Amino acid sequence: MTKEKFTTLRSTAVPLPIENIDTDQIIPARFLKATTREGFGDNLFRDWRYDSANQPKADFVLNNHSYSGKILVTGKNFGCGSSREHAAWAIYDYGFRVVISSFFADIFKNNALNNGLLPLVVSEAFLQHCFETIQQDPKTVMVVDLEHQVVSIGQRRESFDINPYKKTCLINGQDDIDYLLGLRESILQFDKAQQVITPLS
Amino acid sequence: MPKTIVEKIWDAHVVHRADGFPDALFIDRHFIHEVTSPQAFDGLRKRGIPVFNTRRTTATADHNVPTKDQHLPIKEALSRHQVETLRKNCKEFGVELYDLGHPFQGIVHIIGPELGLTLPGMTIVCGDSHTSTHGAFGAIAFGIGTSEVEQVLATQCVLQPRPKTMRIEINGKLGRGIVSKDIILYIISKISSSGATGYFVEYAGETIRGLSMEARMTICNMSIEMGARGGLIAPDETTFQYIRGRKFSPQGAAYDAAVANWKKLVTDEGAAYDKVLTFDAADIAPMITYGTNPGMGMRVTDRIPTAAELASLGDPTSYRNALSYMGLEEGTPILGRSIDYVFIGSCTNARIEDLRQVASLVKGKKRADGVEVWVVPGSKQVEAQARKEGLDRIFADAGFELRSPGCSACLGMNEDKVPAGKYCISTSNRNFEGRQGPRSRTFLASPLSAAAAAITGKVTDVRSWMETNE
Numbered sequence: 126m127t128k129e130k131f132t133t134l135r136s137t138a139v140p141l142p143i144e145n146i147d148t149d150q151i152i153p154a155r156f157l158k159a160t161t162r163e164g165f166g167d168n169l170f171r172d173w174r175y176d177s178a179n180q181p182k183a184d185f186v187l188n189n190h191s192y193s194g195k196i197l198v199t200g201k202n203f204g205c206g207s208s209r210e211h212a213a214w215a216i217y218d219y220g221f222r223v224v225i226s227s228f229f230a231d232i233f234k235n236n237a238l239n240n241g242l243l244p245l246v247v248s249e250a251f252l253q254h255c256f257e258t259i260q261q262d263p264k265t266v267m268v269v270d271l272e273h274q275v276v277s278i279g280q281r282r283e284s285f286d287i288n289p290y291k292k293t294c295l296i297n298g299q300d301d302i303d304y305l306l307g308l309r310e311s312i313l314q315f316d317k318a319q320q321v322i323t324p325l326s
Numbered sequence: 327m328p329k330t331i332v333e334k335i336w337d338a339h340v341v342h343r344a345d346g347f348p349d350a351l352f353i354d355r356h357f358i359h360e361v362t363s364p365q366a367f368d369g370l371r372k373r374g375i376p377v378f379n380t381r382r383t384t385a386t387a388d389h390n391v392p393t394k395d396q397h398l399p400i401k402e403a404l405s406r407h408q409v410e411t412l413r414k415n416c417k418e419f420g421v422e423l424y425d426l427g428h429p430f431q432g433i434v435h436i437i438g439p440e441l442g443l444t445l446p447g448m449t450i451v452c453g454d455s456h457t458s459t460h461g462a463f464g465a466i467a468f469g470i471g472t473s474e475v476e477q478v479l480a481t482q483c484v485l486q487p488r489p490k491t492m493r494i495e496i497n498g499k500l501g502r503g504i505v506s507k508d509i510i511l512y513i514i515s516k517i518s519s520s521g522a523t524g525y526f527v528e529y530a531g532e533t534i535r536g537l538s539m540e541a542r543m544t545i546c547n548m549s550i551e552m553g554a555r556g557g558l559i560a561p562d563e564t565t566f567q568y569i570r571g572r573k574f575s576p577q578g579a580a581y582d583a584a585v586a587n588w589k590k591l592v593t594d595e596g597a598a599y600d601k602v603l604t605f606d607a608a609d610i611a612p613m614i615t616y617g618t619n620p621g622m623g624m625r626v627t628d629r630i631p632t633a634a635e636l637a638s639l640g641d642p643t644s645y646r647n648a649l650s651y652m653g654l655e656e657g658t659p660i661l662g663r664s665i666d667y668v669f670i671g672s673c674t675n676a677r678i679e680d681l682r683q684v685a686s687l688v689k690g691k692k693r694a695d696g697v698e699v700w701v702v703p704g705s706k707q708v709e710a711q712a713r714k715e716g717l718d719r720i721f722a723d724a725g726f727e728l729r730s731p732g733c734s735a736c737l738g739m740n741e742d743k744v745p746a747g748k749y750c751i752s753t754s755n756r757n758f759e760g761r762q763g764p765r766s767r768t769f770l771a772s773p774l775s776a777a778a779a780a781i782t783g784k785v786t787d788v789r790s791w792m793e794t795n796e
């Protein structure tokens with residue numbers, strides 16, 4: 126599937142300074158019943174965003190209209206727990222294009238990258254600076270320059286790492302299947318050889 | 327160069343490796359279920375391509391299924407639709423499905439091993455994080471997202487960077503009443519819920535060697551709860567004996583040839599790991615979690631740590647929020663606290679051995695008043711075996727309900743939910759907020775601890791309880 130191409134993003138950001146946010150919080154299991162990829166944004170952080178009577182909770186950041194933007198800034202170990210890709214779909218569907226944290230869980234990171242959502246790892250110090258700056262002035266614009274691998278907020282900049290292949294995919298809006306389909310002949314041969322080692326019953 | 331078992335299996339499955347690219351890793355076995363596969367099949371349909379090799383994919387329905395009256399149509403429309411979609415997709419694409427009612431149906435990570443589909447040296451994936459369970463056989467097994475499910479269906483490969491390796495060694499003898507669930511809860515409590523992120527873990531040492539296959543699966547199952555991509559245990563005689571004669575495992579001469587190959591699946595002398603941790607079994611006690619991630623665990627006899635004691639673990643606000651969600655206070659004990667529900671089930675602890683342990687402990691006893699107890703077997707085969715051995719009668723006499731297989735109360739997705747504010751002692755793997763139903767509160771523990779709590783109605787130290795009941 127071809128995704129939106131990602132180059133440079135300038136946007137305000139939404140701060141969510143909580144650590145160890147698991148994918149059950151990002152999208153609770155009872156909302157995983159759809160058989161398409163769309164519409165998950167409505168239930169992003171459902172149980173933090175709405176009370177049991179489905180009323181928005183005033184103290185949750187997504188219900189605070191001072192904050193908006195395409196960048197979500199979160200505490201460390203974001204996306205741990207369940208492998209549900211629905212978490213990445215929900216964040217993307219809500220309108221975010223970048224999640225910034227000092228540490229991401231592995232599967233979430235892959236899922237995000239496979240859906241045109243950039244999981245951007247910064248230092249703990251830079252992360253704390255982001256939280257403070259955004260909370261002081263929610264209008265602060267952050268710049269994410271994927272090509273040069275630099276993120277900045279105000280005067281402060283930091284470079285970030287990304288696998289070069291994944292970077293190309295994001296910039297060109299390509300996905301892994303296109304790449305793997307190109308290896309089809311080698312895979313067919315590999316499969317045959319494997320069946321000699323472990324016969325399929 | 328000497329290699330770890332993880333590197334051996336990984337390297338033997340790389341179809342294509344190039345600088346700056348993740349490896350194209352060939353996948354021997356692919357398991358799918360109703361929740362994370364529909365969008366992947368849609369992707370194939372849009373591209374107009376078939377499943378690469380249907381014999382390498384096996385499907386079952388587990389997450390959404392009711393655990394009562396499974397012969398009736400699923401009541402909830404969206405769940406029913408998801409299971410029907412799986413049915414339709416498997417038919418259209420030619421994938422074997424162990425559907426509701428089939429004698430092989432069950433939780434995906436329980437049926438793979440019991441059918442002999444899970445074998446040493448394999449690469450195994452599933453759109454589910456607890457795929458790490460299959461690592462107990464000396465396989466590289468890990469969870470993937472739906473885009474990757476589509477990749478595997480389309481190409482039998484995933485694109486992944488070769489993981490870093492970690493060795494966790496446990497030596498010494500486990501005390502009475504302490505089982506493999508306690509070992510893994512103990513490890514996670516020591517290294518935190520992100521302590522193994524980026525690593526593939528090999529569990530080793532004499533304590534691990536002494537465990538049965540089922541106990542090993544419990545340990546590997548929860549590797550993901552410390553962030554690991556997966557966890558494995560090198561295969562040995564215990565493994566080979568377990569596999570022998572299983573439905574889809576190699577038979578006769580093919581089995582002997584396979585065993586000869588599997589014996590090579592060990593870490594070479596002198597191979598380097600990126601990280602090594604060592605623990606002493608004597609330090610492990612019956613464990614329980616008190617917070618909202620599996621790293622927040624302690625010995626059942628301990629007091630909940632104060633935020634000050636945990637200063638190094640990061641943000642005290644997140645910690646205090648977790649305790650307030652649980653309705654617990656720092657510095658206080660959990661032992662003796664009342665519980666409302668007991669859930670014995672999930673891909674962590676719903677195999678026949680788990681049910682046998684529970685039955686042996688509760689035989690001739692009754693559950694405490696006001697406590698609801700669900701025993702949910704991991705598969706149709708486990709259920710049948712339990713009935714054959716008469717465990718169902720022991721459970722019935724104790725007031726425990728033996729249900730039909732499925733993920734059940736492990737995740738609040740099907741009908742089995744723990745109500746808001748209620749406490750559940752659970753043999754599953756996650757205590758996240760709302761995991762067992764909106765605002766439910768979960769204590770993770772072993773099947774033995776859960777069984778003891780079912781009888782006393784309280785969080786109980788199973789060791790002292792075993793003594794007074796003999």
Ligand code: SF4
Pocket residue numbers: 388389433434435454456672673674732733736737754755
């Ligand atoms: S039992 Fe729980 S953890 Fe295991 S596959 Fe089902 S939902 Fe996931």
